Amino acid sequence: xxxxxxxxxxxxxxxxxSSEIAVLLTDWIAEATRPQAKALRVxxxxxxxxxxxxxxxxxxxxxxxxxxxxxxxxxxxxxxHW
Numbered sequence: 427x428x429x430x431x432x433x434x435x436x437x438x439x440x441x442x443x444s445s446e447i448a449v450l451l452t453d454w455i456a457e458a459t460r461p462q463a464k465a466l467r468v469x470x471x472x473x474x475x476x477x478x479x480x481x482x483x484x485x486x487x488x489x490x491x492x493x494x495x496x497x498x499x500x501x502x503x504x505x506x507h508w
Contacts, residue, residue, distance in 0.1 A: 437487075440485075441486070441487055441490055441493075444482055444485065444486060444490070444493055445490065445492070445493045445496075447482060448482070448493050448496035448497050448500070449496065451475065451478075451479065451496075451497075451500050452496055452499065452500050452503075455475075455500055455503045455504065455507075456503075458470045458507075459503065459507045467507070470508070472504055472508045475500075475504060476501065476504055479497050479500055479501050479504075482497055483497050483498070
């Protein structure tokens with residue numbers, strides 16, 4: 427059985443990384459929805475992104491309200507543009 431490797435062996439670090447992922451996804455969606463990014467919008471993995479966001483939300487601690495808000499906003503933007 428393999429053990430978890432740092433920083434993924436500590437739940438606080440996992441939650442921090444999730445917060446960073448939320449920011450990255452939000453930025454990626456914003457970039458893909460810019461008028462100049464038509465090619466990126468066509469190739470954007472919407473279904474995969476939506477599924478990943480659901481997964482990240484399910485793993486969030488209840489105290490991570492700001493991160494949850496970022497993920498929920500990202501999902502709204504996906505629905506709005508695709």
